[in-house]
Amino acid sequence: MTDIIIRVAARGDGVTDNGRHASFAAPGDTLAVDGTIVPGPHHQTPPCDHFPRCGGCQLQHLDDESYAGFVTDRIASALDAQGLSAPLRPAHLSPPRSRRRATLHAEAKGGRVLIGFSEEKSHAIVDIAECHILDPQLFALIAPLRALLQRLGFKRRGDVHLTLADQGADILLTGFSPDGLEAAEAIIGFCQRHDVARFSVDDGLGAETRWEPEPVTITLGGVAVPLPPGAFLQATTDGEAALVAAVREAVGNPRTTADLFAGLGTFALALPGKVYAAEGARDAILSLKGAANAQGRAVFAEHRDLYRRPLTKAELDRFDAIVLDPPRAGARDQADALAEANVPAVAYVSCNPSSFARDARAMVDRGWRLDWVQPVGQFRWSTHVELAARFVRQDPAG
Structure with missing residues (x-):
């Protein structure tokens, strides 16, 4: 059988x-x-010899057609669990070797330093000798980083945060803070040899920059935004472009838009008209505010914790459109207030189909229509799925 x-x-x-x-x-x-x-x-032959041990990928055995189907089905299943459905567009998949942001683990073991992703369902580190998801510019730093940590006397476990900024690779090492002249010289020499844009360490008291010859930025919406160490970015430039395009289509050409959970301004700086941007991370919102002001962009940035103080219905009703991009937990309180608002259109970006579907249920129950959903698979070969969706008012509240 x-x-x-x-x-x-x-x-x-x-x-x-x-x-x-x-x-x-x-x-x-x-x-x-x-x-x-x-x-x-x-069923394709997985391209990486580390699969399936390495937890960085779970689905390398799927060809593009079945992987795209998985991304779409994840969203359809989450909506179905809430009794919802919507037109699902073809999934947008970021190509291999396009990740510009990743967190790897480092550990001193057996006289060596291991750097890589954890094994699936384990804390054991796979010491990667190849990677088919990282941008080659970031992967090229792995072997030199092993040698650097060995020289610095790394004897514990920590994390290596890699980001590809405008100026090159941005490295943040957490859980380890080497001191002394020899360590400083080793770090500077490493950064000079490998064209590193910035090197920071964080032993639990906050990021301390050890190398940054020029201010590190990330360009969003044509604006160079100061990039705080370890700041959140969309995983790939390709995925970011797909989400931005979907958001712009969803909101149309509004005169005023509220961008909630705005981060560094991925959407705020790409939107037309005047934009109100709210974000709970102080370093991110200060970066967005400074960059927008320097370029004369019509962006009003506010440091605001939207979990403790979501925008009220009265505040939301002032805008022609809302963009919402919450963390994985979703935005239950903000979605409840938004469900009562009379805004013409909402673009909801999510990295968790389940919390998105929960918030969508609250909105649909109060007179919104889920117009369409754009699935995005920018975490190549992983079970992590993202989306952008458009909501429109059907029966405005009184």
């Missing part, structure tokens, strides 16, 4: 029509009674 894999579940397991699960199975694979998988037409 055999079964055919018909879909890939949220955690990456293949599922048959009678509910059997199998790890590393693709749609169209055959699952035998003993658990053996016979590859089907959508």
Whole structure:
């Protein structure tokens, strides 16, 4: 007796029509009674030798068609769980080797320094010798970083945050703060040899920059925004462009827009008209405010914790459109207030289909229509899914 894999579940397991699960199975694979998988037409040879040990990827065995289907199905399933449906556009997938931001783990073990992603469901580090998701400019730093940490006497476990900024690679090392002249010279020499834009350390008291020959920025909406160490960015420039395009389409050409959870201004600086930007991270909103003011952009940036103090209905009603891009937990309180508002259009960007669907349910129940959803898979071959969606008012509240 055999079964055919018909879909890939949220955690990456293949599922048959009678509910059997199998790890590393693709749609169209055959699952035998003993658990053996016979590859089907959508099962590709994983390109990386570290797969499946490395937790950086869970779905390298899927071809692009089935991976796009997984991204779309994740969103459809989350909506269905809330009794909702919407037109789902074809998934936008970022290409391999395009990640400009990643957090790797580092550990001193057996007289060596290991750097890589953790194994799936484990704290053990896979010491990566290749990577098919990182931008090559970032991956090229891994081996030299091992040698640098070895020289600095790294004896513990920490994290290495890598970001590709306008000026080059931005490195933040957390959990370790080497001191002394020898350490300073080693860091400076490393940065000079490898054209590093900035090198910072953080032992728990905040980031301390050890190397930054010129101010580090990230260009958003044509504006060079100061980039704080470890700041949030969309994972790929390709994925960012897809989300920005969807948001601009969703809101149209408003005179005034509120960008909530604005971060560094990914959407605020790409929107027409006047923009109010609210963000709870102080360093991010100060960067956005300074950059917008320097370029004469019509952006009013406010440091505001939208979980403790969401915009009220009266505040929301002043705008022609709302852009919402909350963290993974979603924006329950802000979505509840937004559900009562009389704003013509809302663009909701989410990195968690489940919390998005929960917030969408609250809005639909109060007279909104979920017009369309654009799935985005910028975390290549992972189970992490993003989206942008458009809501329009059907029955404005009184």
